[in-house]
Amino acid sequence: MRYRVLGALELRDGDGWTSLGPAKWRTLLAVLLCHANQTVSTERLLDELWGEDRAPQSATKLLQTYVSRLRQTLGDEAGQTLITEKQGYKAQGYRLAVEAAEFDAHRFEQLVEEGRRSLDREAPETAAERLREALAMWRGAPFADVPPTPAVATEATRLEECRLQAVDARIDADLGCGRHTAVLGELEALTAEHPFREELRGRLMLALYRSGRQADALAAYRDLHRLLSEELGVEPTPPLRGLHERILNADASLMAPRAPEADRPAPAAPRRAPVAPANCRPPAPRSPGVMARSR
Known part of the structure; x- marks a missing residue:
């Protein structure tokens, strides 16, 4: 199963992307994705789904129903992906097991980090490529079709800031390439x-x-x-x-x-190529960076 939140919340199991129908299901999955691979307590989930003072008396049973329906959607009736954390016979919370490659937000952050490392190594072409790939994953506002909850709103704000930082880094890379x-x-x-x-x-x-x-x-x-x-x-x-x-x-x-060597036309071959010492060619000038590196 794959998940997308950089836009509307969507799932993919097979050929196409689909969305969850009921709003409470989307909210439950969104909160679990905000805390991917971490246990979210039952009390926290109840607060996220209904608010601290608005949960109905049947909220705990309703949450169990939503978890069961979500497992069916995920093809996880055995509970190996959406895991129940128990104390005795009582559910204390739930944990959604997610691989980085399955989740667009995690993959986005991986690519941004790769781009930043390339910038640090003064490889702006590679940095620009990674950062463009990361930014291309965005389809709109994070969790665009999920009702706002504290966890979702906090994570959406964090992801938006990450996107702005990725844009900044990509512009740095483009400037480093002379664009x-x-x-x-x-x-x-x-x-x-x-x-x-x-x-x-x-x-x-x-x-x-x-x-x-x-x-x-x-x-x-x-x-x-x-x-x-x-x-x-x-x-x-x-x-x-x-x-x-x-x-x-x-x-x-x-x-x-200066433009990378690969972007420059090759010089015409001389009629006679004089032999020169290996160290006679002066080193190429270092490219000045953008403001943060040119202070």
């Missing part, structure tokens, strides 16, 4: 949506500067400076002020890295 022009429109839209995010503003400034728009990069900084001063009464952080100073001084080290 500053390609990401400009996206950066402008994200900055308008999140005007107080300084690291995002720094990426926009860098992309504008690398695109030959120094004046626009400086204007982007002034807009943020005014916004922070008027709304919060604070100054931009030292890293952003440092980037502004470097752009103001037309720091050449901020310019885009």
Whole structure:
């Protein structure tokens, strides 16, 4: 069985994705997925399904019915996937056993971590590929068709923040690959949506500067400076002020890295290839990173 929550809650067992019908079933599965591979107590499930003060007298029996129906849907009548944790003969809670490859949220976070590690190793092409694959898994708001509960709302907020961080990292990777022009429109839209995010503003400034728009990069900084001063009464952080100073001084080290060797045309073969010492070729210049690495 496979599960998707980066959008509507869906299951896949065979060829197609399907959704659970009744809202209480979706809520139960969503809460168990929020705590995948962890035991969720019966009391916690009752609170999530009905609220602390609204559970009917038959709530415990209803929960057992929902668990039974969910097991039927999962093809898990033996209770090997949706596991009952017991004390004596009484159910104390339930645990949903989930492999990372079966759950889109877990797989998304795996890919994001792989992308970040590639960025740390200064392999932006690989990082961009992993991060694009991760972001392509999103179909909408997390748990889009699940009634809100404390656990679901908390996990949805966390996943949305993870998505924003993945977008940031993917833009870093694209900038590291010299794709500053390609990401400009996206950066402008994200900055308008999140005007107080300084690291995002720094990426926009860098992309504008690398695109030959120094004046626009400086204007982007002034807009943020005014916004922070008027709304919060604070100054931009030292890293952003440092980037502004470097752009103001037309720091050449901020310019885009050279395109990868595979993207450059091969030079024409010389008529005579002189023999040179193995160490005569100067090392390739290191590519400057985005704001966080260029301080």
